[in-house]
Amino acid sequence: MGSDTRYDLIIIGGGITGAGAARDAALRGLSVLLLEKGDFASGVSSKSTRLIHGGLRYLANFELDLVAESLRERAVIRRLVPYLVRPIPIVIPIYKGDLHGRAIISIGIHLYDLLSHEKDIPHYFTSGPEKTLGFEPRLNKEGLKGSALFYDHQITMPERLVVENIIAAEEAGATVKNYIKAVKIEQDRTGVTVTARDMLSGESSRYRSKALIIAAGPWADEVRKAGGIAGKKLIYPTKGIHLVLPRLSDQALFVSSRDNRMFFIIPLAGYSLIGTTDTKYDGDLDDVHADGRDVEYLLAESRRILPGLDLARSTILYTYAGVRPLAFEGEKESKISRKHVVLKDGMIVTIAGGKLTTYRKMAEDAVDAASKLLGKKTKCITDRTPLPGSLPVSYEEYMKEVVPSLSARYNIEPDTIRHLISLYGARAERILDICKKDPRLCSRISPEAGDIFAQIVYSIREEKARTLSDIVLRRLFIGITGSRGLHQADRIAETAGKWLGWSSEEVKHHVGRFEKELMKERSCLEE
Numbered sequence: 305m306g307s308d309t310r311y312d313l314i315i316i317g318g319g320i321t322g323a324g325a326a327r328d329a330a331l332r333g334l335s336v337l338l339l340e341k342g343d344f345a346s347g348v349s350s351k352s353t354r355l356i357h358g359g360l361r362y363l364a365n366f367e368l369d370l371v372a373e374s375l376r377e378r379a380v381i382r383r384l385v386p387y388l389v390r391p392i393p394i395v396i397p398i399y400k401g402d403l404h405g406r407a408i409i410s411i412g413i414h415l416y417d418l419l420s421h422e423k424d425i426p427h428y429f430t431s432g433p434e435k436t437l438g439f440e441p442r443l444n445k446e447g448l449k450g451s452a453l454f455y456d457h458q459i460t461m462p463e464r465l466v467v468e469n470i471i472a473a474e475e476a477g478a479t480v481k482n483y484i485k486a487v488k489i490e491q492d493r494t495g496v497t498v499t500a501r502d503m504l505s506g507e508s509s510r511y512r513s514k515a516l517i518i519a520a521g522p523w524a525d526e527v528r529k530a531g532g533i534a535g536k537k538l539i540y541p542t543k544g545i546h547l548v549l550p551r552l553s554d555q556a557l558f559v560s561s562r563d564n565r566m567f568f569i570i571p572l573a574g575y576s577l578i579g580t581t582d583t584k585y586d587g588d589l590d591d592v593h594a595d596g597r598d599v600e601y602l603l604a605e606s607r608r609i610l611p612g613l614d615l616a617r618s619t620i621l622y623t624y625a626g627v628r629p630l631a632f633e634g635e636k637e638s639k640i641s642r643k644h645v646v647l648k649d650g651m652i653v654t655i656a657g658g659k660l661t662t663y664r665k666m667a668e669d670a671v672d673a674a675s676k677l678l679g680k681k682t683k684c685i686t687d688r689t690p691l692p693g694s695l696p697v698s699y700e701e702y703m704k705e706v707v708p709s710l711s712a713r714y715n716i717e718p719d720t721i722r723h724l725i726s727l728y729g730a731r732a733e734r735i736l737d738i739c740k741k742d743p744r745l746c747s748r749i750s751p752e753a754g755d756i757f758a759q760i761v762y763s764i765r766e767e768k769a770r771t772l773s774d775i776v777l778r779r780l781f782i783g784i785t786g787s788r789g790l791h792q793a794d795r796i797a798e799t800a801g802k803w804l805g806w807s808s809e810e811v812k813h814h815v816g817r818f819e820k821e822l823m824k825e826r827s828c829l830e831e
Contacts, residue, residue: 351626
């Protein structure tokens with residue numbers, strides 16, 4: 305089985321960089337095939353701290369170019385998807401004995417402010433101990449010297465940014481496939497041949513292209529090996545874990561640990577997110593989870609900063625962990641550069657390193673390199689081309705103008721309309737059209753989230769969701785709530801099964817797999 309089509313470009317990897325590259329290449333007029341061995345965003349892209357940020361701490365490493373690039377890209381992402389990205393004020397409490405004192409922090413955030421391209425965001429400021437406690441009264445008072453406040457951006461669901469790019473790539477003419485793993489890559493004088501396996505059916509297929517981009521994140525070395533590319537190891541993986549707990553504070557905090565690492569305690573919907581760690585990782589890239597030591601490290605440091613809270617393992621709702629695909633190495637993990645690199649081996653381009661915020665520029669650089677190999681003069685337009693959900697006016701104006709009219713037209717409560725717009729932007733009306741045809745799909749899935757059953761149908765029909773985990777964890781908001789949709793798994797699976805043709809036994813099978821996946825996220829809490 306395979307395709308008779310010979311593409312200009314095959315892209316391997318359906319995380320944020322691969323999705324961005326597929327969109328970029330298709331918009332340049334190239335014929336594109338994207339292959340992802342799991343679900344889109346199922347790897348690193350869904351395991352971040354859920355921030356679109358310039359990387360304030362990179363200034364300490366004197367990486368001004370990386371910070372400037374990140375802040376430029378932060379502005380682009382906010383402009384394209386303002387419904388997914390929100391500015392968030394972040395307080396850095398400064399204590400006696402911290403590596404960087406108030407004066408150094410002040411200089412750093414002043415420079416950060418100057419490099420920012422978003423002039424509508426409030427300026428930073430520094431404060432003394434008394435005003436700092438006004439931001440968060442439960443901060444440890446002992447040794448508190450003051451604080452600095454600056455702004456970055458939160459993206460509650462980066463998975464949706466990946467899906468937006470996947471939809472955009474497809475609408476621009478790309479062919480995108482999930483659950484297709486490249487097992488062998490061969491180059492000859494006429495181009496590249498990829499032998500692949502369907503991870504759900506087991507069927508094999510072959511695809512041909514003139515050039516290929518490897519955007520496989522931490523799996524880049526594995527894919528390069530499948531392509532017969534020898535040489536120095538490219539990826540130096542480090543693991544980062546996160547804890548999700550009931551809401552601890554309404555104020556986002558960026559704090560220094562006793563070993564001078566920085567980590568966040570930030571609001572996430574109605575919860576709090578603590579993370580991240582940064583440790584070298586040499587385990588199975590397909591089975592990355594937090595361990596007891598990771599959990600205790602973050603809990604201990606959080607207790608030190610917020611001593612009045614009863615932070616214990618029993619209060620943790622769930623954990624998640626991912627591997628950073630760093631393209632550089634160093635003695636101290638937190639000091640390793642997050643810059644990206646582009647390598648060329650024959651007609652194969654590899655993009656490695658980087659971060660969520662700079663995905664669009666990483667994709668641009670990779671497609672630039674592939675275009676040169678193809679002998680084509682192409683130009684990137686992704687920084688000014690709307691994504692599928694892009695709004696015609698500001699987010700605030702759109703909400704004010706559109707929510708009442710859609711609520712009246714579809715006879716659906718305004719809160720549900722707002723929720724759908726916050727996830728899908730202008731495409732929210734597509735979900736509402738599904739509701740119009742079947743009003744039973746308008747009901748909420750759970751009181752924990754604003755999601756409705758029509759979103760399940762939409763995720764299958766237009767977003768290529770193929771498993772229960774795809775739907776719950778990477779398409780719906782309920783996937784980041786305290787229960788992660790566990791209590792509604794049966795009902796979600798039954799609805800999905802009608803559209804995916806699952807038998808009653810297959811519905812049970814998908815629910816069972818989903819439950820096991822969530823159990824793994826809590827296994828470290830029992831250690």
